[in-house]
Amino acid sequence: MQLIDQVQVQNRINSLIGQELYVHLEMTTGAYASHLDSSKHPAATFISNALIQYSQGSIAGNGPFRVGLKTLNGWIYSEGLTHWENNDAERLIMAGHDTQGKLVVALQLSREPF
């Protein structure tokens, strides 16, 4: 994973407009959050391989970044994205990692199921 290049990610978002895509969207504080610190609320959620299509989308912010995708019937929104996989030409793989390198949030788009 590399630090997000906003221009390149925007280009990739543009290239996927209007196509049927599989999305993986996830956010997690980790299964051990409250075990390690009882003041923390453990929360995690993911949806994998939901089929979506978006008509417009952009990446915003100065890093960590936000991505918003306007879908046929609503929105996909993700905040806290720091990294992307620039070697993956087919899929758009983005994630947000905290200062310890742990994944907090992920947004992934692909023409094929994950």
Added chain:
Amino acid sequence: MQQHILVILPHPDDEAFGLAGTMAKYLKNGDKVTYACLTLGEMGRNMGVPPFANRVTLPEIRKKELEESCQAIGVTDLRMLGFHDKTIEFEDQDHLDSVILSLIEELSPSLVITFYPGYSVHPDHDACGEAVVRTIGRLPEEQRPIVHAMAFSKNTIQVLGEPDIHHDVRAFLGQKMASIQAHRSQFQAAELLGNKTLDDKEIQDRFGTERFWTYRFD
């Protein structure tokens, strides 16, 4: 007498800190060890520092790490059972139990090692342990293997008391540290040792004993 030990855990790396030395010790004694790992840890949060894995590549990377860990410990019979991380408690119980039962029927282990249900923090750990004791509990009493369970929730000792099984694995810290190191996407092994060696008293105290609770079916 040679015995067959069946280890059933949900994630690659669940063996590293609590069980690697014990497995190495059993193998040294001439026992057989089968390690059945339910998932590939697909939903892990650690991607390496700096991140070299991502959500998509993580399962394949962790599969290789698990194989390397087993090699370090000496385990030659590794079964990857193909369940998905975070979903064990939601799986079809009959299916999960039948997979576990078929392993027990195939291997006739005298000892099964897993997580203690209810005291193992991660929902997958608890659900894995629960499936194991549920399946074994259905066997006639005289056919049940002994179950040793790992536990680390904060209330463990308060409720279950002190662990009754203590394995001195100081002689196997080499294998154990190599197992931890194998899971390089998950652990920063170098930070654990710092500038200390495996003979160091602090390291031996910290990693040299592995503890288990014998699960009581009654």
